[in-house]
Amino acid sequence: MGTTLVQFRDTVARDTAISNSLYFVGDSIIRVIRQDHGLNYRNCTFTHDVWLMMMKHPQEAWLVDKVRESVSEFGSFIVWNRDASNKARILVKICVPDILDIPISLVLIDNTNDEGHGHSWTIVNYILHADLIGGMGGDEDPLPPDGGNPHALPNLPFGGILEDMVPEENVAAPDVNAAPAQHNVPHDVNDVPMIPTPPLSPTAQDFMAENLQPAVDAIDDFTAL
Numbered sequence: 001m002g003t004t005l006v007q008f009r010d011t012v013a014r015d016t017a018i019s020n021s022l023y024f025v026g027d028s029i030i031r032v033i034r035q036d037h038g039l040n041y042r043n044c045t046f047t048h049d050v051w052l053m054m055m056k057h058p059q060e061a062w063l064v065d066k067v068r069e070s071v072s073e074f075g076s077f078i079v080w081n082r083d084a085s086n087k088a089r090i091l092v093k094i095c096v097p098d099i100l101d102i103p104i105s106l107v108l109i110d111n112t113n114d115e116g117h118g119h120s121w122t123i124v125n126y127i128l129h130a131d132l133i134g135g136m137g138g139d140e141d142p143l144p145p146d147g148g149n150p151h152a153l154p155n156l157p158f159g160g161i162l163e164d165m166v167p168e169e170n171v172a173a174p175d176v177n178a179a180p181a182q183h184n185v186p187h188d189v190n191d192v193p194m195i196p197t198p199p200l201s202p203t204a205q206d207f208m209a210e211n212l213q214p215a216v217d218a219i220d221d222f223t224a225l
Contacts, residue, residue, distance in 0.1 A: 005035065046076065046095045049131045050102065055124040057090045061108055067092060070108055070123065074101045091128070099130055 008014040014034075023030040054070065061067070067090065068077040075094035083091065096102060102125060111118040144150055 003038075006032075044097055046097050046133055048096050048099045049078070049133060050075070050094050050096055050099060051128040051130075052092045052094055052102070053089050053126040053128050054092060055089045055126065056121065057123050058108070058119075058121045059087060060119075061110065061121070062090070066108070066110075070106065073106070074103065095133070099127070102127060 008017065017032045018034065021030070021032040023032070052071070057067075057070070061070075062082070064080060067080050071077055071092060071094050075096035078093040078095055081091040081093070105122055105124050107120055107122055109118060109120040141150075
């Protein structure tokens with residue numbers, strides 16, 4: 001037996017056939033692999049994402065296929081930032097296995113007819129920026145000491161959430177820290193709002209008494225569901 005191409009109905013059928021391979025048929029063994037994982041398939045490690053400025057790229061070749069062809073010898077095309085306001089250059093983002101393989105210049109050729117006539121253009125390459133692929137992020141930040149809030153609120157343009165619900169004039173600046181953590185809540189939980197706010201007016205206090213639960217009671221109700 002030799003090699004053959006088989007078309008499946010859908011991706012699930014194809015992957016099922018691949019995952020269940022090998023198949024024993026009489027004295028023969030059938031192996032199912034993806035069409036792009038043949039005998040000539042090898043791994044390639046890309047190291048950098050590069051923004052490349054290609055000077056003097058001919059406008060006759062301002063086509064995605066032509067731009068992809070221009071960089072195919074040394075990298076994989078990602079995106080072309082097509083800016084029609086500048087005819088002298090194009091900006092292309094590519095992925096390369098080795099940044100040193102990017103040539104200083106390259107020649108783009110185009111056949112114009114069947115008689116052998118064509119054009120060629122020399123294009124100059126400039127590396128504008130390169131990012132290392134797979135760079136690791138920083139370590140996790142340590143937790144605040146003594147049960148502090150790791151997600152403190154930023155400075156708000158109003159006096160906290162409750163003050164935003166019941167606007168008041170001439171209110172002092174709010175405390176930007178959130179309420180204490182659960183294990184540090186005082187015994188009198190009725191005096192602990194969800195977010196510290198400045199002293200409220202009688203109108204705001206009446207609103208809180210009728211509509212809001214203390215933070216601890218609200219958590220207990222949620223965990224009881």
